[in-house]
Amino acid sequence: MDEKEVREKLRSYITRELIRDESYRLTDDEGIVTGGLMDSFSLAEFAVYVESEFGVYIPDSDLTVARMNTLDQMVARVMQDMK
Amino acid sequence: MTLNRQDAKNAKNAKKSRDTTLSCPPKMPKNGHDNVVSLRARVRLMLTLSTRSQYATLLDAAALRLGEETAIVYLETDQPPIHVSRTQFRRQVLAYAAALLDMGIVRRDLIIITDTQSLASIYAFWGALWIGAIPSMFPTLTEKLDPDIYMQGLAELAARSGVRAILTTDEFAPVLARHVPCPVYGSSRLRDTSLQTQTGIEDMDVGATHESPLQTTASEEASVGTRRAVSGGHDNVVSLHRPQQSEGEVCLLQHSSGTTGLQKGVALSHAAVLNQLASYSDAVGLHDGDVVVSWLPLYHDMGLIAGFLLPLAQGIPLVLMSPFDWVSHPALLFRAIHDYQATLCWLPNFAYNHCARRIRARDLEGLSAASMRLFINCSEPVYAESHALFLERFASLGVTEPMLSVCYAMAENTFAVSQTPPGQIPHPDVIDRIALEQQLIAQPTEPGEGAVVKLSCGMPIANTEVRVLDDAGTPLPERRVGELAIKSDCMLSGYYQRDDLQPFHDGWYLTGDRGYLADGEVYVVGRSKDLIINAGKNVYPQDIEALVNTVPGVHAGRVVAFGVPDTREGTELIAVVAEIDTDDAEARQIIDRAIRQTVAAGSAVTVSYVSLVDSRWLIKTSSGKIARAANRDKWQQERGR
Structure with a gap:
């Protein structure tokens, strides 16, 4: 799976499941947590999704608002461990 | 109808469960884990209903006595535990x-x-x-x-x-x-x-x-x-x-949530806190083999009283972590339960869903929760579905149904008002929906269409009385729905430096919650006010509306915020409906984004649903006020739920 595919899967998952509005046009660099689009509880849900969808386990130390606030950050972290 | 926990039946139950607990020492985890630490408390004189008179102030707390026993184990992500x-x-x-x-x-x-x-x-x-x-x-x-x-x-x-x-x-x-x-x-x-x-x-x-x-x-x-x-x-x-x-001096304040500057400081005396701790310890059958684990914030009554003052005053070990750590890494709670053989844990309802849905399987490998006596669900409406979900996910770790108990609490009573007896499954009261909504009667019925299930919040704790009042303030008999009112020896002294606010009516505190009593147990069915409880946190819709009113493009005064009960999340989610003028997709997106951002920045809560609607969508009352319940019904109908 290439980066583009990962990005679009994540974008679609976040708008559908976490923002609960599929018409929301999520940009690559907007603050998802700091912008009030999802709460910090959703970081844990995001981690569950990433593990089941991409087989990537993100350690707790990376699951922070500072490190997972934008789509760009999330994609980069997933790609880091994608085989 | 007035009740208190001195009820004989209840005392019998409490005694039974205590005896059971004492005869069964905490089990070792199934998959013996290297990190298991035994925290043994040696408490010479616990605070109980009978020793209460020997305690004058909170400074008589057991944790302030000399000794090598563990007072606190403090856990932080990626740091060694601090004993x-x-x-x-x-x-x-x-x-x-x-x-x-x-x-x-x-x-x-x-x-x-x-x-x-x-x-x-x-x-x-x-x-x-x-x-x-x-x-x-x-x-x-x-x-x-x-x-x-x-x-x-x-x-x-x-x-x-x-x-x-x-x-x-x-x-x-x-x-x-x-x-x-x-x-x-x-x-x-x-x-x-x-x-x-x-x-x-x-x-x-x-x-x-x-x-x-x-x-x-x-x-x-x-x-x-x-x-x-x-x-x-x-x-x-x-x-x-x-x-x-x-004893009578105010020793601490618990602040209500809401617009910060207008927050009320709930003033509690040493006597009130000690009385609560004695009564509540009795209600949960507390003993010196208990270990409390908590991730709760200390600015919240459940975190401050149950998850902090109770273990420290009683001298039972407290395993404490930061709410920020737990929220992103919910498995930390189960790791702590396993490592320290914890027995007691207080959680708001959403936490059951959060743990059940958002802990990764590999984070639970080798862990046991069989040491637990009670997970106590408190501080927001309890969903039977949340207990079922939690049980299904964690049964393999040793979590059993009798461990899941329920408490009804509020800062104005220091903390607990009622608690289900330890080891006893909270009674699911199956009642008729129409009788409940139209006649305000909790009429028992058969499960199925037209029935709703309310979980018992248990009996009032010792020295706390609960009444149900009608709109005129007249006490109602059992199974009639009205406002819950309480009277106890652990109530607030008053609101700090707010002599203009009178919390009591003839010595009773009116809770703002609607409910009923049945067989002496308290059931909560809703609230008199429009308060939203989101993830255990009290949120006033008017605060959210005031923030949204400042967003450019939104018609000032044409905004409504309300709570939407969500069984998947196990809490109320926050919805905002705002009237705007534009049909332009890009302009609408900018307003949508600004609403979410403004609310997050101003209130620390997240709006789950933003609906932008045309002028005159909102329903107002004849006096021109926004009718929140009516607008919520309209919104839910339009979304087809």
């Missing part, structure tokens, strides 16, 4: 008390602690209690909140309540100091000052033993005093002696 013994705890508290005196804090001063959760803020809290000042824990500034709005709120609170000082992080202290009308101290200032007094306090241990638990020895006060006299050159040496505090 604090009673002796260490006491020493730190005394050092912080001395540091506070050094800063000029004296008896009856109100101190706001708005630090990130840490051992330092815990010592500061107890240090303030020690010198007879009045501490109050407060939420800290987060990434999402707008610092200006947050600081303005604190400034209003400081002015209104006469706050003497604010304790916060080093980083934030100089910024905050420019915005509030009182001194602000960073945590290192307090820590450094406390370190200066440490040497002197170490001397105190000589001669003080387990056998002199309840009083500071003369020698320890003298040695602290001597040290202070040498180091500081102050003449208030004697003031580190525990001031003579009386």
Whole structure:
């Protein structure tokens, strides 16, 4: 799976499941947590999704608002461990 | 109809469950894990209904007695656990008390602690209690909140309540100091000052033993005093002696949530807190083999009383972690339960869903929760579905249905009002929906279409009475729905420096919650007010609406916010409906984004649904007010749910 595919899967998952509005046009660099689009509880849900969808386990130390606030950050972290 | 827990049937149940617990020592985890630590409490004199008279103030807490038993195990992500013994705890508290005196804090001063959760803020809290000042824990500034709005709120609170000082992080202290009308101290200032007094306090241990638990020895006060006299050159040496505090004095404040500047400080006396701890310990069958684990914030009544003061006062070990860590990494809770053989854990309803849905399987490998006695669901409406989900996910770790209990609580009663008996599954009351909604009667019926299930919140705890009142204030019989009212020996003294607010009506506190009594047990069905409880947090829709009204493009005054119960999340989600003028997709997106951002920055809650609608969508009452319930119904209908 290439980066583009990962990005679009994540974008679609976040708008559908976490923002609960599929018409929301999520940009690559907007603050998802700091912008009030999802709460910090959703970081844990995001981690569950990433593990089941991409087989990537993100350690707790990376699951922070500072490190997972934008789509760009999330994609980069997933790609880091994608085989 | 008036009830209290002295009921014979209930006492029998409580006794039975205690006996069972005592005869079954905590089991070892199935998959013996290297990290398991046994925290044994040795409590000579627990605070019970019968020993209550031997406790005068919170300073008689067992954690303040000398001893090597564990007072607190503090857990942080990627850090080794910090074990604090009673002796260490006491020493730190005394050092912080001395540091506070050094800063000029004296008896009856109100101190706001708005630090990130840490051992330092815990010592500061107890240090303030020690010198007879009045501490109050407060939420800290987060990434999402707008610092200006947050600081303005604190400034209003400081002015209104006469706050003497604010304790916060080093980083934030100089910024905050420019915005509030009182001194602000960073945590290192307090820590450094406390370190200066440490040497002197170490001397105190000589001669003080387990056998002199309840009083500071003369020698320890003298040695602290001597040290202070040498180091500081102050003449208030004697003031580190525990001031003579009386039971009736206000010892701490719990702040209600809501618009910060208008938050009410729920003032609690030593007597109220001790009475609550004695009654509630009885209700959960507390014993010296218990270990409490908590991730709850200390500015919340459940976190402060059940997850903090209760274990420290009783001398049972407290395993504590930061809410910020737990929220992103919910498996930490189960790791802690396993590692420390925990037995008691208080959780708001959403936490059951959060744990069940968002813990990764590999984070649970090798863990056991079989040591647990009770998970206590409290502080937001309890969903039977959440218990079922939790049980399904964690049964393999040893979680069983009788471990899942329910408590009804509020800060104005210090904490608990009622509690289901330990080991007894909360009764699911199956009642007729139409009779409930139209006649305000909880009419038992068969499960199925037209039935709703309400879970029991248990019997009132000892010395707390619960009544149900109609709109005219007349008590109602069992199974009639009305406003819940309480009377107890652990109620608030009043709202701090708000003599204009009268919390009592003929000695009863009206809770604002609607419910009924059946077989002596309390059932909560809703609220009289429009309050939203989101993830255990009280949210006032008018606060959300006020924020959304400031967003450009939104018709001011044409906004409504309401809660939407969500069984997947196990809590109420927040929805906002706002009238706007434009059909342009891009302009709408900008408004949508601004609404979410403005609410997050101004209130620290997340809006789950934003609906932008045309003019005249909203329903107003004949007096021109926004009708929240009617608008919620309309919104839900349009979404087809």
